Amino acid sequence: MAGRLIYLIGPSGSGKDSLLDAARTRLAERNCRIVRRVITRSAEALGESALGVSLDEFTRLEARGEFALSWRANGLCYGIPRKIDDWLAAGQNVLVNGSRGHLPATRQRYPDLLVLLLTVEQSVLRERLRARGRESVEEIDARLARNERFSEQVLAQHDPALCVIDNSGALEDTVECLLRCIDGESTASTPHQ
Template sequence: MSGSLIYLMGPSGSGKDSLLDAAREPLAARGCRIARRVITRSAEAVGEDALALSPAQFEAEERAGAFAMSWRANGLAYGIPGQIDAWLAAGEHVLVNGSRGYLAQARQRYPTLLPVLLTVELAVLRQRLLARGRETLAEVEARLARNAQFAGGAAVQDERLHLLDNSGELQRTVDNLLGLIGGHDPCA
């Protein structure tokens, strides 16, 4: 039987990378892998353990069919390696750091995916983006504006969506993610 795909989404700064880092070991213990993303962001950028490619390299990989999923946002290109299909086919569960803007397309390819939306109060979001210090003030404002476009939109009103609040302690969010996943069996 094929494994389940957990598609994690959330605004920039909501804590997706932090959550995945903190949940890595307990997820692995439940037979759930976290896909390593390919991003056209410099390798020095603080944050997740993603593979950095230049835009030209990314496009070449994309054309060659290297990605199971790929999208553009925040002036960057993001890809999920095609390797996840082999993992899923082998019955392994896979968690990906996805995009709200790409959810509909992701669903077309993986109709049974489990969509999880990480949420955080707006004031906390702004403060976390500023404290992270990775983006310029203009880039932070652009990310908040992108988030405002999603608020109330189809991707966040979907009744199949599982909401996970990360306004408080990260460990509580980790526990809630594990509970959510366990409750839907993929990584139980």
């Protein structure tokens, strides 16, 4: 049986990368692989969870059909290698660090995907982005503005395959919530108020 695409979305700084790192072993126990993204971001700012390429290289890979999914946001290009289709066909679940803006296109290609929306209170989010220190104040403001538009839109769609996970508290609690969503014990939860 084919595996399921699990599409983790949420604002920049909501903790997607941290959550995936913290849950990696327990996801592997669930036959769930985390795909490494290709991003036009400098290597120093990437960590191990993504591969950095130049814009030229990204464009070439995209034109050659190397990406199952690709999008542009925050002045960057993001690609998901097409090998995920082999993993899915082999019955593995695949977790993608995705984009809220690209969700409709992703759903068209993977109609039975599970969407996990990570939320964080706006004041906590601002502080985490500031503390992470990866972007300038202007870039942080632009990300916060984008956040207000997009998470509301995703929530307004009332998607039955949407699981809302709040990461305003401790990361360990968020890991447990993520695993419950994937195990199907919780198909929806309300965002932290």
